[in-house]
Amino acid sequence: MTAQTPVPAPHIPVLLDEVLSALRPIEGGVFVDGTFGAGGYTRALLGAGARTVIAIDRDPTAIAAGAALVTESGGRLKLVHGTFSELDAHAEASGHPAVDGVVLDIGVSSxxxxxxxxxxxxxxxxxxxxxxxxxxxxxxxxxxxxxxxxxxxxxxxxxxxxxxxxxxxxxxxxxxxxxxxxxxxxxxxxxxxxxxxxxxxxxxxxxxxxxxxxxxxRELDQLVEALAAAERLLPEGGRLAVVTFHSLEDRIVKRFVQDRSRTVAQGSRHLPEAMVPPATFRLIEKGAVEPSEAECARNPRARSARLRTAVRTAAAPRPVDGRALGLPDVELSDRRAGA
The missing domain is CATH 1.10.150.170 (Putative methyltransferase TM0872, insert domain)
Structure with missing residues (x-):
């Protein structure tokens, strides 16, 4: 009997129902899928009535594979080859300086x-x-x-x-x-x-x-920049949903949404109350949403997934400090082998 090459499992978007619930795609809305991949979230947003989805991916093979969905969408999908760290610039170049929601699925795709x-x-x-x-x-x-x-x-x-x-x-x-x-x-x-x-x-x-x-x-640097870009792009009421798969990613997203939604200063009650910048986001869920046992059984890759969601306020966007968010402080010597 001739050995057969294993057939890869079909791509299954993680926490899809929860992402759609958080984004609340509306008829005629405009959304950004910053990590297009196999198009799972994009297809779901289009199916829920989004007028336009701007889908971004840095991988040229993902862009090529998405050509059929562009045709199928009848012009509602704009596929962009680029990095999600510049998602606000990509959206504006596509004619949308503000959008209704942004979804990011961080890490390597299936x-x-x-x-x-x-x-x-x-x-x-x-x-x-x-x-x-x-x-x-x-x-x-x-x-x-x-x-x-x-x-x-x-x-x-x-x-x-x-x-x-x-x-x-x-x-x-x-x-x-x-x-x-x-x-x-x-x-x-x-x-x-x-x-x-x-x-x-x-x-x-x-x-x-x-x-x-x-x-x-440069995945973690790209993530920090993407969160800042989403804050710049989303108007009041715009929604953000971010799915992560390991602790380094989740730590950055957690600290970002916590910092941006804070209304009370942290610190000792014995110190004078510090000034807190206006919150740029309001949390939809206080903690991370995790996949159900049933989803993990259907899709083992979902086991480590975490979803964090927030709604944009009217406050002006602020500069982002990557180190404060947990971006590792990597100072390489730039020495080469044998040097």
């Missing part, structure tokens, strides 16, 4: 994970790439050219990897024999340091792949 040639997954062998936009330095450039101390810092801050130093030293030792060019090369280094995967535990390469992917794509 399509990217399922395509071995993109190099995002430690479960499939492929080129060590991980670039969402298909340009700029790749994951292979990071592990083969960066100083070991910088690699360790990336793994620690972006992957929260406790064994960052050991893994970085193992990467440097391995590349001294031959460059790491495949995902399996990096997986083998991680397994050499941490051991093989055990049943019921996360794969030993999980945090390393996450860290390098986030660094290569």
């Amino acid at each position: 399509m990217q994970l399922d395509e071995a040639e993109r190099g995002f997954s430690f479960r499939q062998d492929g080129p060590l790439d991980m670039r969402m936009s298909l340009d700029g330095p790749s994951a292979a450039d990071v592990v083969n050219e960066m100083d070991g101390r910088d690699i360790a810092l990336i793994l620690k801050l972006y992957g929260e990897e406790r064994q960052a130093g050991r893994i970085a030293r193992a990467i440097v030792a391995a590349r001294g024999t031959a460059p790491l060019t495949r995902t399996r090369d990096l997986v083998q280094v991680c397994e050499k340091v941490l051991g093989a995967k055990r049943f019921g535990e996360a794969h030993p390469a999980t945090r390393t792949f996450q860290a390098i992917r986030i660094y290569v794509n």
